[in-house]
Amino acid sequence: MKHNYLARAVGLAAISAMTLGAGSALAKDAITIAVPSFLTGGAAGPFGIPAMNGAKMVADAINAGKLPAPYDSKGFGGATATIEAIDEGGGATKQVAEYRNLVEKRGVDAVVGYISSGNCQALAPIAEELKQFTIFATCGTPRIFEEAPRKYVFRTMGHATADNVAAAMYVKEKYPDLKGYTGINQNYAWGQDSWRDFDLTLKQIMPNSMASDKTQFPKIFAGQYGSEISAMSLDKADLIHTSFWGGDLEAFIFQGNARGLFKKKIGVFTVGGTAAYRLGKKLPDGLVLGARGPYGILVRDRDSALNQWFVNTYKNLYGTYPSGPAYQYGQAILAAKIAYDKAGSDASDEALGDALRGITFESFSTTVEMSLGGGHQAVTENGYGITKYDDENGENVVTDVKFYPGSCIMPPEGVNSVDWIKGGMKGAKC
């Protein structure tokens, strides 16, 4: 921790030196990227810290020119990037104030990050107002690009609709006789959207299964789910959908496991991937596990050079395999590099946006198409598997992994997710 503070202090000194000298140079040789992520609170350990690790690792490699081809050029458009770690905790309003400071006081060149959908939803209009090039890394609510067209804001991974449509399809394939389902999701955009998409999709594709009338929406970061687990245990539904993540997810798995919840019910965890590496044997077998896309445990064995570099470097640096958030932040930093390489290190926010808009690029574990939301919202494949503890190696693995192409699980351009699902998912190419 001490080290961390020292690094921050040095970083700050470097930034102030840079901002002082920045005015004259044309092509900048240094840029600052603010990377917000949960550094405090229950989401920090399982989500925020791996995300930050992923971002730093990729940025360092880019600065040193050590990424595998085709990204082996040095720097961001030649410039060395300093990563400013920002805490994402404290609620959307605090984040808005902090974002304004980042842009207007600290003068960062790009903002890359954000895990919480609440924060992204709040910040999208602010980023537009301040005309600040911003890449959302992980947050998942589809509303961001469906509510209004954006010019400066991008998201380099799929949104909640993809997670939940894919989850529903996987459920249909695996449990065709499902009678009823219920859910426990956090009471904010992410949880609400996740449940809505999952529920609507199942209504479309499995009209014979019934949704419970008592779905739970506990407060985010509540951490204690005794009564909710009881209520769901008594529920007739035989499947539980959850989009819990971070500390809430782990608490729910522990508490549910102790109560035998997952022996009686099928658990569908759309963001369960992070728990696979962290919980080890405490993760029950037989959960339907997603990682919000082709990341983390679902893609560990993909043998592209980029993926192998990512997995191995991360393992060497941090001692564990990279989970979803690490991939997602790494991917967002990579997108920033692509934008800078194309537009130049001194490019305006508009030029950076133009460079990223609508492109398709090869990321560490998958191909990313910036094809929705006017070229601002990424489309990727998405997959699920079933958890199993591998006694031999003493680690969790997923079996029966199945991926669905992006065009199958996300609406076509210009169509709102909810309308798309309600309308029978027209135009899906599976």
Add this chain to the structure above:
Amino acid sequence: MLEDKTSKFVLFGGVLIILAGAFAPNWIVNQFMFGFSRALAIVGLMVLWRTGLVSFGHAFYFGLGAYAVAILDIQLGVTDVFLRLLAGALVAGLAGFLLGFILRNYRDIFFAMLNTAISMVLFGIVVKTESLGSTDGFAISMSTIFGLAPETKYPLFVIITSVGVIAALLVNYYLKTTYGRLTTAIRDNEIRVEYLGFSVAHAIHLKYTISTILAGGAGALMAMSLGQVDPESMINWTVSGELVFVTILSGPGNVIAPFIGSLVFEVLRTYAFELAPQAWQLIMGATFLTIIFFLPGGIWSLLEKLGGRKNGK
């Protein structure tokens, strides 16, 4: 009404800040907008504190003001800055006036706690109601001024500062009326006030209502300058604590104190957050304790001491 030193200082200072704001970098303008928005609520809490009442739940009114702006924006598309401010202040003021009938009979810890309970009821409702934005809250569209959409934040800054000046002048005047003078008097001895022929309940009710109007206005202005409302940062009990914190930090000495205190708080928080993102609460808490222990009159008393020395007073 404007002859006294404080009023002159407020007017002069307000004009100066508005002029300086035209040349200040954006982030400083932001700090002033946040600081002065919050200061409105602090002015009200200061009036209550002088009366011996500390509310640990004024985030209720702050939140009502902020959410009034949000709901008007989303439901009716109201973007006019004055309508929004008026709505926030009125909704909060009306709620405060009605609840005042109950709260005017409470003192000390009971007053603090009942306010907390009321604010947490609202928190519980908002957090769990999707149509009220639940945990996320709402983004708020840019405010317009008489139908014009300003290019920069400067006009809003001018309005917030002006509202602050007007509120400071009004409250300063109020504190010099008989009603207003009945602050320390009520804190010292309610029985005597009653025997002198004045209703303590009425006096407290008026003060409470004033404080809720100001808190509502503060919430509305804060919502507009931030562009976002959410229950965690607008209604939760920690926000009420924060408001009281700034009140103590400012000191009860003068209506100018809340404005200085709020600015100090804003800057302190910005830097604490920037330099020690994992220990900023520690810095705030320690500052708070230091103030309570060593500077019970708040920042204002410190300024007074410094100024007093100069004036030879």
Add this chain to the structure above:
Amino acid sequence: METFLTILLDGLQFSSYLFIVSAGLTIIFGVMKILNVAHGSFYAWGAYTAAFFIGKFSDMGMPDAMGFLIIIAAAIVVGLILGFVIEQGILKYMYHRDEVLIVLATFGLFLVLEDIILIAFGTDPYFAYQPMALLDSVELGGIIRDVYGLTLIAVAALVALGCWYLLNKTKWGTLLKAVIYDREMGISMGINVPLVYTLTFIGGAILGGLGGAYIAPTISVAPGLGTEVIVLSFAVVVVGGMGSIAGAAIGSIIIGILRALAVHELPQVELFVVFAVMAVVLVFRPEGLFAPAKPRKI
């Protein structure tokens, strides 16, 4: 019937956890007239200390049953250290100040202690599932429950019994009651009030720590867990009557069961219901349902 039993058990389990924490809060208030916001931090520190050492000892290969010892030790150590340091280092100098100002000081302390947790324990959540795993689970009312959660009810009952015994059957209790009833009277009776204050604060802190330490194995011990518990225990204490142990018990049961009922039947009002009860009690019976007797002072 199943639902009824489940709600009752869920409610009692939640009540028990609330009671252990609130008992400490209410004792401190009763004796010292301090509404201690930092009580939430005692809870958090108890939880962290227990979870940390349960994990450590388990890693060292100690038997899981050690967990129970660690829970008790964590509560006592946290209560002793934090209670002593805060009472002697800060509160002692504030007794002549306004009641509400002391609340604010404890709020400042709360902020400080929250971040010291971050610095001391880091941001990773801790899991101390071992004691819970050890006790296994039973089927009750058609659903599976962990036995550990049920023992929480027993612990709460023990705490209640202990407090009752201490207050009503020991000499100490008589002294304490004298101070609760009237501080001046206590002094004139020759009671060493400063000592009573210190011990009370430590005792209350231990209960706060115990609440956290005992619940730790059933939750993810993560930053920020003190924030919610403190307003919940405020609600309990206000509903029951500030300063009354019996009140804290009744308040816990009312709030615990209402909340469980809400989660089962109308999940949307789960948070609202707690504070609505608190507000209603304050409006109609500001002294709480079980207010301790007060001396008449003209």
Add this chain to the structure above:
Amino acid sequence: MGNNAPILEVRDLLKTFGAVVAAKDINVDISRGEVVGIIGANGAGKTCFVNMVTGYLAPTEGSIKFEGKELVGLETRKITHSGISRSFQVSQVFHSMTVAENLMISIAIANNTAFDALRLMDTPELRQQLDAVLARYKLEAHRDSTVSALAQGVRKLLDIAMAVVSRPRILLLDEPTSGISVEEKFDFMDIVMDALKEDGVTVLFVEHDMEIVARYVSRVLAFYQGEIIADMPPKKALSDKKVQEFVIGKEHHKRKK
């Protein structure tokens, strides 16, 4: 209303706290301009009587009429408005404010109707009134002293001055000389009684000190166990047997400690 009609008529007053009877069968008429001393041992019901007349305690039964108007059921401040004021045994003043501020607030409240309360308090007229009151109660020297720093006697004077600024027609003084030294008590009472006489105020005062009673009052009400056991001129009362036994004897005994 004729000037001869009693200014205060008390009929069948009863006050109980549970089983404790604090006042019983109290029937008294007070005439305009009288100075009445109320004597009795501790707990005899004197302060209770004052509290009931001024609306601080509601009687269990009975009626109190002031200038023909029923007072029972009115709040203290309404009774103050109608023209009855009181001072307190333990002075009830604003201890963190100065003497001038204490009096200014009192005068402002006395001057104001409801809406005036939203006008500036500190006006030249008010200052004039303040100076007059300060002079009349010989408080000029303490004008800007904070009350908590003042001697007991000065506080008592202030307490009484604050009660009088509303120009009451009846003033009830609750033990005005308690806490004042033997040497000062007559000076003190002279200041007070001279000031009151100028305004023609009817005065009722509770007093333990029989020297004071003998010197200043025209009529004595002696209380014992909540009842009035004697209502007569002071000379007669002080030599009355019952009064001697139930009031003064005990009183002397008490005073020695």
